Amino acid sequence: MTTSSPYGPFAGRPVIALLASVALMLAAANLRGGLVVVGPLVMEIRAALDISASAFSMLTTLPLLCFGIMSICVPWLTRRWAPQWLSIVGLMVISLGVGLRLVDNYALVILGTLLLGSAIAVLNVLIPGLVKAFFPHRVGLMTGLYSVTLSAGAGLGVYLAIPLLEQFDNWRVPVAMWAVFPLLCILFWLPMIRVKGVGRPANPIRVSLWRDKLAWSITFYMGLQSFYFYSMATWLPKILLESGLNAHEAGTATALINLVSIPFNLLVPIFAAKMTNQRLLVLGTFVVSFTGIAGVWWQPTAAPLLWASLIGVGCGSALSLALSFFVLRASNTAQATALSAMAQSIGYLLAAFGPVSLGLMRDINGHWQWALVLLLALQVGQLIAGWYAARPLNVTPDQDRKHSRQR
Structure with missing residues (x-):
């Protein structure tokens, strides 16, 4: 994927630029809703499929594994x-995957989950590269809008699930919405096929970043922030409940994680794009995240809304920074796609172990203290990775490094 103009393929074409923006945001809105909508409907879905809690957990665990496995294939696809x-x-496969999750057959539901997770993985990797290709002079703003839309799609999936269930007395209605929505979004993508300068290159070159230290620092930053987010999203309600809060209080605190992150999803990439290096943002993200976890570890019932808000600010800022690094540390769209693929592949595989690891530590120790200490330690690791990733450098593909040595 190449872009001939420093202002992108839409220079002097505001209407098509707006259409491209809408297409990107609509794609982003589909990347979480179809996954998270099943969470509030757990009892209805388990009853319809007659499955255990562990069998149901596969509907949320498998997509993370798909993210890790499929992400690495995207650069190959773009060539x-x-x-x-x-x-x-x-988008078509997302629709098919969600559609299969509507049937009363667990095997087909699992197949749909695999298709859904794989399609989302592809779009997860593609969109940062397309942001750089479509809007190279507005990467901060567009990355921020992408991050906001990603979070908003997840929030909408959870928020609408119960009202639609109660309105239609059928759990399939809120799920089916996420099968229809991607098909409508395709209408905005059809004009993008004709956009010149963004497509499969005539002589595609494989971009490998596996020997680049900067790429690995971004990968670890992505992985550790994902480990942190999915661990907190999974276990914070139970941690608060076991600490003495009631279900309403624990649910409200957990909801704040996504809610308070939205403005930071937008603002952090904008500030990041204007900075020579992003170390101040990395440090600030570490401080709020560490404080939030430390508060839960120290006295969860003292100020649960504050702790949850700090965790949400940290999660939103860290995700937005990771997405920004994909674009800011790449010289061109091919590098951005390769970096996004590498970071998300390793990152989501790492994240898949987060909830499992913390749950296992809770079962072994009978409390959450050591699990929270692990998160505090990993925050230090995330700070170190982010500190290195924030330097004003670009990644160096392995083939360029080899040519440089030969000279």
Whole structure:
């Protein structure tokens, strides 16, 4: 994927630029809703499928594994097909995957979950590269809007689930919404096929970053922030409940994680794009995240809303910074896609162990203290990785490094 103009392919074409913005944001809105909508409907879905709690947990664990496995394949796909076509196919597969999760057959539900997770993984990797290709002079703003839309889609999936269930007395209605929505979004992507300068290159070159230290620092930053977010999203309600809060208080605190992150999803990438290096943002993110976890470890019932808000600010800022690094540390769209693929592949595989590891530590020790200490230690590791990633450098592909040594 290449862009001929420093202002992108839409220079002097505000209407098509607006359409491209809408297409990107609509794609982002589909990347979490179809996954998280099943959470509030757990009892209804388990009853319909007649499955255990552990069997149901596969519906949330498998997508993370798909993120890790499929992400690494995306650069290979972009060397064979234009990213616009891959985005359209990805939206179609999301629709199919969600549709299969509506049937009363657990095997087909699992197949749908695998398709859904794989399609989301492809779009997860593609969108940062498309942001750089479509809007190279507005990467901060567009990355911020992408991050906000990603969080908003997740929030909408959870928020609408119970009202739609109560309105129609059928759990399939809120789930089916996320099968129809991607198909409508494809209408905005069809004009993108004709955009010149963004597509499969005539002589595609494989970009490998596996020997680049900067790429690995971004990968670890992405992985540790994902480990942190999915661990907190999974276990914070139970931690607060076991500490003495009632279900309403624990639910309200947990909801704040997504709510308070939204403005930081938008603002952090904008500030990051204007900075020579992003170390101040990395440090600030560490301080609020560490304080939030430390508060839960020290006295969870003292100020649960404050602790949850700090955790949410840290999660939102860290995700936005990771997404920003994909674009800011790459010289071109191919590098941005390769970096996004590497970081999300390793990152989500690491994140998949987060909830499992903390749950296992809770079962072994009978309390959450050591699990929270682990999160505090990993925050230090995330700070170190982010500190290195925030330097004003670009990643160096392995092939460029080899040519430099030969000279």
